[in-house]
Amino acid sequence: MSIPRLRELTVDAPADREEAVVAAVYRMGVQGVEVRDASTANVPAGRVVVVAWLPPSPVASRAIRGLRRRLGADVRCTWRDVVITWEAEPAATPIGARFVVVAPRTDPALSDPARLPLVLDAHLAFGDGLHPTTVLCVEALERRYAPVGPASVLDVGTGTGILAIVAARLGATRVVAQDIDPLALWATRRHVADNAAGVDVVDTLPDARFDLVIANLYFAPLLALIPALAARVATGGELVVSGFNVEARDRVVTACVAVGLIVREAEERDGWGLLAAVPG
Ligand SMILES: C[S@@+](CC[C@H](N)C(=O)[O-])C[C@H]1O[C@@H](n2cnc3c(N)ncnc32)[C@H](O)[C@@H]1O
DSSP: OOOOEEEEEEEEEEGGGHHHHHHHHHHTTOOOEEEEOTTSTTOOTTEEEEEEEEOOSHHHHHHHHHHHHHHOTTOEEEEEEEEOOOOOOSOEEEETTTEEEEOTTOOGGGSOTTSEEEEOOGGGSSOSSOSHHHHHHHHHHHHHOSSOOOSEEEEESOTTTHHHHHHHHHTOSEEEEEOSOHHHHHHHHHHHHHTTOOOEEESSOOSSOEEEEEEEOOHHHHHHHHHHHHTTEEEEEEEEEEEEEGGGHHHHHHHHHHTTEEEEEEEEETTEEEEEEEEO
16 A cells, blocks of 8 residues: 555634534535644643644645635634555454454454455544444345345445445445545545455445445434435335434434335444335
């Protein structure tokens, strides 16, 4: 893997504008931000520093210039290009019955040869294989390919690309991975190449329909996207969603039923839930 360069955006703002700054940065499509307040070295009382990372691109530069204009004079907005040295631990994390997540520099002796390796350097996007929702989704995919499963799969909120790569490994003939976070898209493209997986990576939801739509999303975007996800399920196809606490499961069920889906399966793991539904 070549060493990636990223654009590091730093916004220094009055502490009472933290929420507005974080919201503005998130609107740029960034999913992860670091917020440093006055308890952090070098941040004076009454100020807050928000740091985010984007792939260097003309789009990122334009978005940063727009942010500068919108936030006003008492907010200092700077950026610089940084080199990220990959730091993923050389670990091997078994996931599901058939896979093991390995970091690029993992000694093969650490890995279980009976499992299929997923080479992921996961510290820039969500999806290192440890979170219960990712595990639930990988297990759901494995259940569907025993031995033959859905031909086409759309993975919404792909993060590192882990679910899309698993679907391709299990035999899906067409896999599309989508995310809105530029870093997730960038990480997924690298991982798709590193794993030689047949996956298309896109930043907007495709218009096509798929035999399986799988979406492990944060709760708010998940609820908001259920109609759009349902609209992409082919006749005879299925929607699998995760990313919600089990206490919130009824709200996800209600959202599914409201768009004509029939919920057929509910799984849980460590307080997190997964639902599978089919068109009614
Ligand atoms: C919980 S992570 C899941 C990552 C991976 N699929 C997994 O199972 O480990 C959620 C992902 O959804 C993405 N996301 C959030 N809102 C989204 C939206 N409205 N549309 C598409 N992706 C979104 C985030 O950028 C993040 O990568």
